[in-house]
Amino acid sequence: MYTQAMDIPEGNKAPLQSIEQGTASADFDARCAQGDFIEAKDWMPEQYRKTLVRQISQHAHSEIVGMLPEGNWVTRAPSLKRKAILLAKIQDEGGHGLYLYAAAETLGTSRDEMIEALHSGRAKYSSIFNYPTPTWADIGVIGWLVDGAAIMNQVPLCRCSYGPYARAMIRICREESFHQRQGFDLLHAMMQGTEAQRAMVQEAVNRWWWPVLMMFGPEDKDSQHSEQSAKWGIKRLSNDELRQKFVDAIVEQARVLGVTLPDPDLKWNAEHGHHDFGAINWQEFWNVVNGHGPLNKERLAARVQAWDDGAWVREAALAHANKQATRSVAA
């Protein structure tokens, strides 16, 4: 998911605790267990703070990097209507990144630290944005499948124990549903078009289906962090549960759309009441997460360049503000 690197081994051990910390920690766990919200200035275990900074900042980075594959198509959208929609969606992604950076900052990290972590490659973003968008159908598939998968993960986060994160997620989820619907609408329009347009949609679905399933992160048996995160109310549903919910929801939508999901093993299992699906290529997932996806280098380079190119604007605006402030003191 947008925070999938949460499940990647980091090698940090739980720190030793003093007796006072132990009591505070027990009180804290009790608050989480009864569904209380934790707010920015409340006492919290260091590990809770660290986990949240990591999760929220990864989520923010994913929103920001997520603008790049779509930005590719702004100048080539097939109509003014589609262009306006795409611009609005990309602006939303930027907004989501900003809500989330602000939520992470309430935990004591700074915007610049987070951006530096992204640009140096220390911080991760969702693996999905390292795949290319060669056709217009990719823009539809990103809305329908990528944002659809994101919504599956984000809705439970609206009840996350950390108040500022939960509030940001509520705002994001409200806006995200437009993203998925416009994607489906775009693909549906293409499916009513020519044979070549239908083939373009099918080809895009074929390329995105498996990487989208990987967005939910490693299988539960291979997932780090999950148990503690569940106890603290940071993560409410497991990777496999979310992935299954997603597959079950998409199968019907794909039928309505008239596309085939590229998995010969995908079929209804009446006994479990869910769809079974084929094995995911986890080697590909780890390759992309570890920096060897089709576009990892290009995406990061585009972010760094945008930041560096904007440096003079940030500096000039700050210099101007400081000068105005000095003048008004002198006056």
Added chain:
Amino acid sequence: MSTRNEWPLWEVFIRSRAGLDHKHCGSVHAPDGALALQAARDVYTRRQEGVSIWVVRADQIIASDPGQKAELFDPMEDKVYRHPTFYQLPDDVNHI
């Protein structure tokens, strides 16, 4: 990359429509008040969520200490007589 040149943080409060209070909705970084307003407008009112915005430098806000929650707020817990429902009046008393 310098981390000392970060733009200051502003808290954003939005009045969703006339007749309602301004309500905290998030924060933005900006070099000054005018640009903070502009950023808040772009980030928090893309769907007509507001008709008025306040921005306040985050470092200018004085907040109560969560550690003092009990001494600040618990004393009101046993003062139920401050609520109208505390008083049982005869059934035939109206408009009171």
